[in-house]
Amino acid sequence: MKSLKPMKTRLYLIGCGAAMIALTSGCSKDNPLNPNGNCFDGNWAEQYTDELQAWSNAATIYNEEPNQANCNEYKKAAKGYLDALESIYKCVPTTSRAEIKQSINEAKAEVDSEGCD
Known part of the structure; x- marks a missing residue:
């Protein structure tokens, strides 16, 4: 069996990163980084x-x-979990979206490439 620790750590860090970005940016419609606002009424987590x-x-x-x-x-x-992180994508400031999207896609590819041996 391969160790799940590296993949688990990477996925956890992606989630934490998305959470921190969303928390620090705010989700007000007045925020120019996030004109969509709302972010699930503040309950995006x-x-x-x-x-x-x-x-x-x-x-x-x-x-x-x-x-x-x-x-x-x-x-x-x-x-x-990664799909669910994508559901809060609109809460991520536009300047960080490409980076977050890339991280999620890389994590999905890593999950796909992991063997079950």
């Missing part, structure tokens, strides 16, 4: 909390019992 928990649970299960089915569930949960 709720948009990915369930997926983050599902991914964490899947990682724990896969680490405890590394088999093909658990690996597939882990990958599915990781991609679900």
